[in-house]
Amino acid sequence: MLTLALQNLLSPMVLFFVLGLAAALARSDLTVPEQVAKLLALYLLMAIGFKGGAEVAHHGIDGTLIATLAAGILLSFATPFLAYAILRVTTRLDPVNAAAVAAHYGSISAVTLVAVTGVLTQLGIAWDGYMVAVAAAMETPAIVAALLIARRRTKEAAPSDSRATLLREVAFNGSIVILVGAFLIGAATGTRGATMLKPFLVDAFPGVLCLFLLDMGLVAGRGLAQGRRHLTPAVTAFAVVMPLIGAALAAALAVAIGLSPGSTAVLITLAASASYIAVPAAMRLALPQANPAVALTLSLGVTFPFNLIVGIPLYIAVAGRIAA
Amino acid sequence: MLTLALQNLLSPMVLFFVLGLAAALARSDLTVPEQVAKLLALYLLMAIGFKGGAEVAHHGIDGTLIATLAAGILLSFATPFLAYAILRVTTRLDPVNAAAVAAHYGSISAVTLVAVTGVLTQLGIAWDGYMVAVAAAMETPAIVAALLIARRRTKEAAPSDSRATLLREVAFNGSIVILVGAFLIGAATGTRGATMLKPFLVDAFPGVLCLFLLDMGLVAGRGLAQGRRHLTPAVTAFAVVMPLIGAALAAALAVAIGLSPGSTAVLITLAASASYIAVPAAMRLALPQANPAVALTLSLGVTFPFNLIVGIPLYIAVAGRIAA
Amino acid sequence: MLTLALQNLLSPMVLFFVLGLAAALARSDLTVPEQVAKLLALYLLMAIGFKGGAEVAHHGIDGTLIATLAAGILLSFATPFLAYAILRVTTRLDPVNAAAVAAHYGSISAVTLVAVTGVLTQLGIAWDGYMVAVAAAMETPAIVAALLIARRRTKEAAPSDSRATLLREVAFNGSIVILVGAFLIGAATGTRGATMLKPFLVDAFPGVLCLFLLDMGLVAGRGLAQGRRHLTPAVTAFAVVMPLIGAALAAALAVAIGLSPGSTAVLITLAASASYIAVPAAMRLALPQANPAVALTLSLGVTFPFNLIVGIPLYIAVAGRIAA
Amino acid sequence: MQTFPKKRIEIVVEAPLLRRITARLEETAVTGWTVVPVLAGHGRHGDWTAEGQIGTASQMVMLITIVDAGRLDAVLDGVFALVSRQIGVVTVSDVAVVRPERF
Amino acid sequence: MQTFPKKRIEIVVEAPLLRRITARLEETAVTGWTVVPVLAGHGRHGDWTAEGQIGTASQMVMLITIVDAGRLDAVLDGVFALVSRQIGVVTVSDVAVVRPERF
Amino acid sequence: MQTFPKKRIEIVVEAPLLRRITARLEETAVTGWTVVPVLAGHGRHGDWTAEGQIGTASQMVMLITIVDAGRLDAVLDGVFALVSRQIGVVTVSDVAVVRPERF
Ligand SMILES: Nc1ncnc2c1ncn2[C@@H]1O[C@H](COP(=O)(O)O)[C@@H](O)[C@H]1O
Ligand SMILES: Nc1ncnc2c1ncn2[C@@H]1O[C@H](COP(=O)(O)O)[C@@H](O)[C@H]1O
Ligand SMILES: Nc1ncnc2c1ncn2[C@@H]1O[C@H](COP(=O)(O)O)[C@@H](O)[C@H]1O
Ligand code: NA
């Protein structure tokens, strides 16, 4: 496991992330232009969705799919209640901000998903293609949970529009649509499609991921510089401990379902990850009184680096031991 | 032919287009950023131009080039008169709008060209590299024809600047310059250049095309949602029948010239396609009274999907039967 | 050597540059969107830095590194004094503008570095990976020199902020950070990283370079059209002769150090190149009274095309003769 | 050239809210608007920049709409019902137009 | 700091027309202008957005030019000769500048 | 809706100078600003365009800041100390805001 950790630390992906972080903290003017960052994210989600679908076309779906989907949805929905309770007890965050942060930690980070599959591919560990669908299913339930929490715990007036509109928007948000769409296309076109798109979607993947992680490092670094003041010890501890709690819960469920080592690692990583595309946007509409910088600083500034550098190798090592 | 149609329907390219269409109609916020869309278009035109040129460097040019160029120019110039007549008889479009739409259908769609070559490559059907030059030559004559029609049929004052300036701008518009420029470079550098650029321009092509067609689907879907009201039954019928008429004329000419099956398919597709880069911009300057949404909704919202999903496999199948 | 020159002239890279130049001068609306241009530059610097680092990981560093670094710094610091003297004697540029231009010619052009490595790779000539570090080290000294010159020769008030801030900004400017960062990552991850990133960073490199040089041609062409009036015969002559002087100095130093033919060609090209990313921005802050169009027209409009088309094949040929 | 006075409303608002604002403007019978990208900003919530962002949550846009003075209050009421708890800035200024019937 | 009154003209116009407008401004001896990108808009012709567009036909840009009041009419006449049949909006407002000789 | 008069300062300035300007604004206790990208421009230094540029030297940005009239002079002094020798344009105009305490 130490070797794995070291190998991970010295992987180009982690190093490009660290480069971005360092550049931002040194106030370098290095930037990835906004539209380029969006292209990189689009590409990675398309690639991972398609790859998952093609894998499903190849190996078929077995009974574990339904169980895993259920486990994912459960994790996404239950985690925010746990996270909220922890935040209220251990930190000084008010109910609204605590609910918003809890939503981020219940939901998943597509970028962390991309990173874990990158490491698994590098290590030659297979994972079930349908985990892509599980990831998509885990995005929204946490938002529902957070809205329930916020309604109970706060006396705030209703947000500017109906819950239904909001949930519809989240369910059809761009990153889910491309992930699920590419998954379905991969499943429909199978080997023929996979061969055709291999040079673009598979061979170039690690390189694009490096460039993307450079950008994530830059954004995280700038976010940390800006959001420092939100990082009280208690809140920072939450951002490191909460992923581990989510990981433990996911590990237990994965063993119960009997997932393969690769898929176990993916499920653990999803549960340990915190959203920063879909949920932040939803929270701006659903809980506008929450300060967006709090959740973003935690999610991208602390939890993502933690997962990328420490978490992922740890989750893979654990998955290797506990999984069938 | 049914197999071909089905195979086409299940190709990643068509499916990514459909994904974009569906996402737009579901009002997803999935978008391809503007500058990224322009990069994708630039890449595809560069790739197809270069590939055509390299093919010419390899196989040389035979006598059919001149005949095919003449046929293309004739098709581009003649079609608008036919299209205008049909529009005036079957629809309620006024002369100016009918002339503008006619220009779109006389000219060609570089994106449809890219799509047909994508399918041909996938099927392993060769086409003559010089068809790229034919495509470029077919872009402008239709605009001249439309201006002649508009001058005769409308009493509108002259547009804001001279015809000469306008035609010069069209002839040097970005998509023609990159297509023809890359063609010449491919022809000049031959096999050596082709080997060097293969990973970027050839291997990645199908993947980039998928991403691009996703974008085209999004834009077409949004255009349809916006432009619905222009789609009267008569006008919609025109957008499906006109490509078939253009295709039939091109098929006849291709047989007369004795083109290969692949090149016949390309010529038919070009004739059946309707512009939406060069001509729309030219019409805004030449016939500003025309409502741009009418032609764009038809060209991108109806004719392009029709060609991509139904037309191209049909044209390839027909070409396979009639060509030498 | 004639063959080399001809082969260079007919390389896709040079031809795409010429295409961009021609399109700009023909006032075509062909453009590479701004953020796309920045992506291409980011990619190329990342690729070349990483490749250099991976090469160092493979072959190690020998004693010549220190000597070459020293030579590079010396060239960068000394050249501006020479350039300034020449400009003041042969042209009518005032002291401030002459100092600004001198800074550009002392420093290096990362884009020219990318181009020369592209040609070397095409010719199968090896160069030492650490030349990437040398390039980075050569960026800043010229700016220090120019500030010394400007302080002595002009009675201008101090610029808007301290020298220290400015030099820090230059040292951490985006293009240096990505070049050096990718170099270190390449060196740290060695063969494993190189294998993983090869399809993206190595195989696609020539193609991306072509697209980038198309953009450089467009920008240079537009700059020439705009900046024509600054191109007096004396000033234009400087932009052709100064690279040759820099090249000669670098050649002498390379021989003294005993560099390999490939590295000699790189050092000569660096010395012969003129900055147009880092130095122009620094000059806007340090010497705002200087007209930015003068230096940019010379550097990108004259010296870069000269180096790309004539210089690089010449420098490689010379390096092949004189190097150990 | 004869010109006619109108009001120019400039709204800097979080990108996720844009759809709701334009829907509200449409309800208030505003005839048109223009959305301009924003690169970066600074306010009570600190600094932000669009650079490198892959989501829209921490992004802002600027919406400009020219309206008749008679409709100004209705438009401002509609807009403020939405933005009052969001991050953003609304300003109003006087402009002159040549074709007054359009606004 | 002493300031001097000038006029600010803001033109939202279709991208293909931009070159002709700037050429006209140059003919009218306008000393400068600035072009700002536009992301999306809504007007009598419906909604449009720049997103995903590969051509310029359905794209708009915003041009801002500061001119002396004495030249306002000449500039507006020149601009309207071009934009009157095109899609777009022109507004004029009062601004103050510090270096009046520049405009 | 009650509104209160403020000043809107619009600064078009070279991109490399932006950091120094915002630092100066912060020193002058300006509460916020918004930066808008610029595509192209024309002035005494000729034409320029952002297209295809890989560096920031020949690029400009537009900064907009709403300030209280009482602070206008201090802000303009601070800004002009920086931009007077740089390439750029500064204009001031009147605007109304709804929440005056913010500026
Ligand atoms: N005084 C101001 N002038 C111009 N823009 C402002 C001003 N205050 C705030 N903004 C913009 O509104 C955003 C949010 O402001 P705030 O809610 O104060 O953080 C800032 O990031 C700026 O883009
Ligand atoms: N009232 C308005 N305020 C601001 N921008 C407008 C307004 N009306 C139209 N526009 C802009 O001008 C474009 C064309 O307007 P129209 O010709 O009315 O469709 C719209 O898409 C908007 O970008
Ligand atoms: N009169 C003006 N109106 C609007 N923008 C201007 C004006 N003059 C200059 N600018 C902008 O400021 C930049 C630099 O101006 P200059 O220093 O005159 O070359 C120009 O490229 C424009 O973007
Ligand atoms: Na989670």
Ligand code: NA
């Ligand atoms: Na056609």
Ligand code: NA
């Ligand atoms: Na040099």
